Amino acid sequence: PENTGVGYNAVLTELGNHDVPQGWIQTPHPNTTPGTNPGPPVSWNDPSNPDDPQAGYGYIPNDTTREETFFYHSDHLGSTxxxxxxxxNITQYDAYLPYGELxxxxxxxxxxxxxxxNGKHFDEETGLYYYGARYMNPVTSLWYGVDKLTEKYPTVCGYVYTLDNPVKFIDEVGYKPSLSALRKAAKKLGVELSVIRAVFQTETGGQTYTKDxxxxxxxxxxxxxxxxxxKYNKDRDISAPTPFKGKTHKEKGKEVATPEIDQYGNPSNQYRRFxxxxxxxxxxAYSSISYGSFQIMGSNYKDAGYKSAKEFGDAMFSADEDKMLDAFTNYISANHAMRKxxxxxxxATFARLYNGPSYKDNKYDTKMAENYKIFSADPFKGYKESKIKIPSR
Known part of the structure; x- marks a missing residue:
């Protein structure tokens, strides 16, 4: 309608307003309204001070006769x-459909x-994004060219972009998808993504939530x-100088049953005690529980980036996994020995510092080593159950 002047049906033809309805793809065009910025209104910092944006990555145009510098402001996927x-001054605004179509x-x-x-170069002539290893068509949501690692992952279609989940995943090079939030955390800590997944898997079995x-x-x-x-040691259910144990524990080299009062018990017990x-x-109480994806103790709230154990706990109880991941990266960044x-x-050193001196009882070190090997060999581990197929259009 914006190009032809003809509406979507005969009724609209008689009306004067042929604006594209919200949510429909628009033809790219310059912003022609004098004195206004592209895109919806934006407040970069405080609403009272919208003229002080925090600059992103710098860009200098090829035309060096004009001394202009531009700055990118991206979302969690790196998309401009x-x-x-x-x-x-805002000079450009872009919004995308899930697979990158403008x-x-x-x-x-x-x-x-x-x-x-994803911060990738868009070729206007072909309508494709260049990722290094191959091109991606945002309209069909498919790669041009098969994944060079396709033989390693027979359950994943070699042409599908990021396991058909472009909101959480990103593919930096064109053949290896990764969770965007985990990728960001790994980059901040300077470790491989498989290291973070190994810690997550060891601490919670890869599950952030209980069945309920x-x-x-x-x-x-x-x-x-x-x-x-x-002060409250008379009630061993919530206070005692000794920690809880599993259903069994070792005593003098032998595996013995743990009395019920000394067992961790099920998830409901944890909430009831809290x-x-x-x-x-x-x-x-907030300082005495470990939370979520990475089971960080509430007593470590300062290193996790919070002002109190309660503030930290409330943030974790919000069930926002990005907050849990941020808390983990903050915590590790604040502890040089752990990061090293x-x-x-x-x-072994990491498990001792992260889980305490009794880490060997739960074999945290050997489990992390095993999980690291698994995720290093197979970055899609844990996502194969989706049985992804080529999407129909």
């Missing part, structure tokens, strides 16, 4: 959303900057006893 000039492409500058979906949909927590009564100076302890000392152990694949 806004571009600003060196005076913080939904909106508006620019007020004479420069139409080419780095768009709550995040996994583990209540540690010896922490609560320590933080409350043994609520019970919270009524006695809220901050101590991860970089060196020194699983």
């Amino acid at each position: 959303s806004y571009i600003t000039d060196d005076h913080a 939904l909106v492409d508006e620019h007020s500058s004479s420069e139409d900057l080419p780095y768009k979906f 949909g709550r995040i996994k927590i583990l209540y540690e009564r010896h922490y609560f006893s320590k933080f409350t100076h043994g 609520e019970k302890a919270k009524k006695l000392d809220e901050e101590a 152990a991860l970089l060196n694949h020194d699983w």
Whole structure:
């Protein structure tokens, strides 16, 4: 309609407004309204100070006769959303369908900057994105050319982009998808993505949530006893100088049954104990449980980037896995010895620092080493069950 002046049906033909309905693909066009920016209104920082955007990656156009510098502002997938000039004016706005097809492409500058979906170069002549190993067609949602690793992953179609999940996954080079949030965390810590997946798998079995949909927590009564100076030790269910154990434990080299009062028990027990302890000392209770994907203790709230154990706990209880991942990267970044152990694949040292001196009882170090080997060999491990096929269009 915006090109032909004819509406979507006979009724609309008689009307004067032929604007493209919200959600329909628009033909890329320059922003022609004087004094306005491309795209919807944006507040970069405080609403009272919208003229101070935080610059992203710099870009200098090929035309060196004009001294212009542009800055990219991207989303969690690295896709360009806004571009600003060196005076913080918005010069370009891009929005995409899930596989990178341009939904909106508006620019007020004479420069139409080419780095768009995933930060990849968009070839206007062919309509393809270049990823290094091959090209991707955002309209068909498929790669041009088969994945060079296709023989390693017989259950995954070699032409499908990022396991058919372009919102959570990104493919930086054209043949190896990875979770965008995990990729970002791995880059921040300077480790392989398989290292982070190994820690996640070891700590929670790769599951962030319980069967009833709550995040996994583990209540540690010896922490609560320590933080409350043994004040509530009469109730061994929530406070004792010794930690909980599994259903069995070793005593003098022999495997013996653990009394029920000393067992961790099921997920409901963890929440019941936490609520019970919270009524006695809220901050101590929040400090005495480990949370979510990476089971970070609440007592480590400062290193995780929070002001109090309660603030940290409430953020984890929001069930936002990105917050859990950010807490993990903050925690590791704040502990040089832990980060060094991860970089060196020194699983015993990392497990001792991360899980405590009793790490050997649960074989944390050997489990992490095994999981690292698994994820290093197969980056798709855990996602094969989707049985992905070529999508029909």
